[in-house]
Amino acid sequence: MKTKSLIIIILIFDLAFSEPYQTKYFDQLIDHLGFETGDKTFKQKYLIKDDYYRYDKGPILFYCDNEAPVEFSFGGAGFMHTTLAKELNALVVFMEHRYFGGLSPLAQKKNLLRKEIINTLLKSLGCEDNECPIVVFGASYGGMLSAWIRMKFPKIIDASLASSTPIFLYENREGVDETLFFKVVTDTYDQNGCSKQIHSAMKILTGLIGSPLPSFLFKKQYKKVLDEINQGMKTCKPITDQNNLNVLRTYIDSAYGYMSMFNYHKKVILFQRCLLGLQTILAVKKFVDVYYDFEEQKKCIHFNTGSTGDVNTSGYKILSCADIVQPIHPNGITDMFYNQPWDKDLYQQYCEETFGLTPSYDYVLNFYGGKNDDEMNDDLTIINMYAAGHCSDLRLSQIGDVERVIQARIEEEKYIKRWIQEKLPSDYFTKKSQV
Incomplete structure (x- = not known):
């Protein structure tokens, strides 16, 4: 029994x-x-x-x-x-x-x-x-x-x-707007009145990143603001130079982009509250944590480890360096981010040095079609x-x-x-x- x-x-x-x-x-x-x-x-x-x-x-x-x-x-x-x-x-x-x-x-x-x-x-x-x-x-x-x-x-x-x-969304597609994605992301945050505040934070970071000072002088000159950034963002490893600030900025704008795309109804309230009445850097930290640390489990952030959580998408970098090349970038004018034109030569150098691949920019449009609207079925x-x-x-x-x-x-x-x-x-x- x-x-x-x-x-x-x-x-x-x-x-x-x-x-x-x-x-x-x-x-x-x-x-x-x-x-x-x-x-x-x-x-x-x-x-x-x-x-x-x-x-x-x-x-x-x-x-x-x-x-x-x-x-x-x-x-x-x-x-x-x-x-x-x-x-x-x-x-x-x-x-x-x-x-x-x-x-x-x-x-x-x-x-x-x-x-x-x-x-x-x-x-x-x-x-x-x-x-x-x-x-x-x-x-x-x-x-x-x-x-x-x-x-x-x-x-x-x-x-x-x-x-x-x-x-x-490919480079040689007729009439392609490479900045449109970031404009749409900005429109999403503009609905809740957040885009101007985010843009202000981006301007602060971009100004620091663009400093011509060598690293040792930069660290000394901007010690106070770097301390505020490290304290506010709770970085595991202190940021001391322009290169790490650039990585942090990518970490931040990736969160804004992903949350705009995956803004399902359960998280709308969080989006509406996170930038109200808080100091700029603390507001940014609170916001990006919605994406990177929703359960509030992390004691500090490793901002240089990618932006996709537990899902390993590193293979997509290989595809992107082979034939799925989509040159999207912000301009800081029609969007809340910053001006960063897509550098084809730099991108190709990265692909060749990292994977030994030379991007085939026209592969998709040549193999599948879609170079212009004339190729589309009515x-x-x-x-x-x-x-x-x-x-x-x-x-x-x-x-x-x-x-x-x-x-x-x-x-x-x-x-x-x-x-x-x-x-x-x-x-x-x-x-x-x-x-």
């Missing part, structure tokens, strides 16, 4: 903490061109969620993962793997991006084609060419991948949803989401979602149903099984 009780308890415990997906691995080619590695493969991770799927050739929702482990991306795409999957009785697949998971090949820089696993899935499900519609999803960089795979393989991919995707559907956080439409619906995000999800579902209709039985949505 005790043994049976123990088994039941273990089963209940296991069910309570089980993942909502199955983890599998696909034998993926290391190099799709095969010039250097031949037919060598590696185990590429993917997640399968089939609790809503009808095994009669229903739709497949395929997520192109971005610069994070695939489990991380799964958590932010509930609208796809829960809401849409249930409505469409769809199979859900999340494919992990090589470099960003536990099992990845080394040294190969290209990671743009994922149709091999899609073909394998279609074959395993017994799908013919005109069956099992495939809708590809992606967020941010992953959204670029989802758009590109649809552009390159339109006979396999029936539709693509690219959420918050800067797909045309039927391309664009949905604007005012006051929304980055990729909000892919998140699971929550109380407090802004109206435009709610409407965007409704529109996306409508378009997806329309786009996949021809590969489904005419009565699929009227007689679909209830799960």
Whole structure:
């Protein structure tokens, strides 16, 4: 009797903490061109969620993962793997991006084609060419991948949803505004009256960084203000020169940028309060801690260790030095930051010295297209989401979602149903099984 009780308890415990997906691995080619590695493969991770799927050739929702482990991306795409999957009785697949998971090949820089696993899935499900519609999803960089795979393989991919995707933000794109991102970030803070105060803090730091004094004189001349900065920011290692101040400024403006993008409704109150009635440097510290130390656990800050928390995105630097080159920069006029033009020569020097790579600036526009608006399809559907956080439409619906995000999800579902209709039985949505 005790043994049976123990088994039941273990089963209940296991069910309570089980993942909502199955983890599998696909034998993926290391190099799709095969010039250097031949037919060598590696185990590429993917997640399968089939609790809503009808095994009669229903739709497949395929997520192109971005610069994070695939489990991380799964958590932010509930609208796809829960809401849409249930409505469409769809199979859900999340494919992990090589470099960003536990099992990845080394040294190969290209990671743009994922149709091999899609073909394998279609074959395993017994799908013919005109069956099992495939809708590809992606967020941010992953959204670029989802758009590109649809552009390159339109006979396999029936539709693509690219959420918050800067797909045309490349150097030689006609009419590209390299400063627009920082202007949009500034507009976000301007809504709460914070942008002028942030700009004042940036001017103080920028003035110090631009000092022509050698380090030993700089440390002596500005001892008082450096002490205030170190005390106010609680730096683990004291800042004593212009170079470290420049790193600190990047640490700060990264927080402003990321929080603007990920300003989901639960954190709006913090944004509205953090700069009111506080001295400038203490206000900055309190603000950036919302991003870097939300739980208030850190005794001091290591401002030179990056800005992405526990997610290792170092592999993206390699991609950025290879062919995903997006030259965005502030100008200090249309934004609350400072003037820092993008230096192509300096960027190339960094890539060559760090990774031995020379950036291929035109690769994306040449390979996928998009050099100008003439290359765009007039039927391309664009949905604007005012006051929304980055990729909000892919998140699971929550109380407090802004109206435009709610409407965007409704529109996306409508378009997806329309786009996949021809590969489904005419009565699929009227007689679909209830799960």
